[in-house]
Amino acid sequence: ATGCEPPDHFAPSECWALKRGRPHHGDPTAEGGGLGCVACAATGSGLCVPMAARGEVQGVLRIAFGANAPPPTADQTALATALGDSVSLALANQALRERLRGQALRDSLTGLHNRRFLEEVMPQIEAQVARDGQPVAVLMLDLDHFKSINDTHGHATGDAVLHAVGALLSDQLRRSDVACRYGGEELAVLLPVCDIEQATERADDIRRAIAALSGTVARTVGSIPLPPVTVSIGVAAVPQTAARLVDAMKAADAALYEAKRAGRNRVVAADGRAAQKKLEIVRAAPGE
Structure with a gap:
């Protein structure tokens, strides 16, 4: 040769x-x-x-x-x-x-990863941030009144909403972030190297962006105009909220339902004193 x-x-x-x-x-x-x-x-x-x-x-x-x-x-x-x-x-x-x-490992409707992928990647992310001494934040999102969207506008419109929200999250998140369809209209996002304050700001950016989807068209789902859409988001972080990622997810989920009870279309962060189950409403839509 x-x-x-x-x-x-x-x-x-x-x-x-x-x-x-x-x-x-x-x-x-x-x-x-x-x-x-x-x-x-x-x-x-x-x-x-x-x-x-x-x-x-x-x-x-x-x-x-x-x-x-x-x-x-x-x-x-x-x-x-x-x-x-x-x-x-x-x-x-x-x-x-x-x-x-x-x-x-991917949800075909939203284009996001599914819960199985989340469960597989959580130990890897937890080990990485522990090794580097960095925080990791968790967002739990739930679309408000999603059943009413399906009942009023039909399931095709509900699918269009989920698809549009999935595309929005994919555009807004970093390559290191992990977004998953957790179940139904509930989504989960992991934000490595992000503390609870930064995560709360990012969650509110996501909340505002989802609210702005109303009236846009989901072109890949039959060109369906989207009805008014809002989201409630719970935020927690390791190590500020909990020592383990699985416990931070539980705290974020509790914060999510506090956001629902407080009026929806808002971000609630789990207080750092999670053992006392204290919650702090950090961001809410104007007028609420």
Whole structure:
């Protein structure tokens, strides 16, 4: 081989094996032997085997030959093809498993993760923030009067509301944040490296943004105009509210229902003295 590495990626049109859908032996030292194939041009004489499975191209298996090596025999080409088929099928199976796992851990309506994913990721986040000595906040959200939306406007509109809220959360949150559909119209958000004061401010931003959805159109759910939508949010944090994330979630859930009892469309933060079950209303909609 020439000692040069083939490129990490290239267009199918730049590889004879991919263009023809069959193994290709390229030898740049031969007249015209390396033309039109970037892998051959980069590595010298060698055999390119297309790797495809389930109708998708997985890549190219490139076997580089030594200088002045003869072309591969039919048996060698057949062996390389069998190897390429095995590798491509393994890659396709891995991609399928990842897609299925992603579907199993994500809610199809909101586009957010589901409760199962939340339960899997909580110990990881808790261990990370404990190691780094950083706080982690929890938001528990519940859409106000959601049953009335379904009863008055129909379930298609209710689905549109959930979809729009999920898209809004995805846009508003950081890459490190985790948003999940916890159940029905209830959502949960984990905010690593965020204390309860910062989380309360962010929760109120979310509350205002959801209230502003009224009258917009959920284009991906049948172009349905959204009715008035508000949300109540409970906030808690580790270590300010509780020592463990699971207990902070319980405190955030209690704060959420305090927000409901206090009139809805507001943010309530669990007091740092959670053992006494004291709650503090931190943010509320104007006029309430």
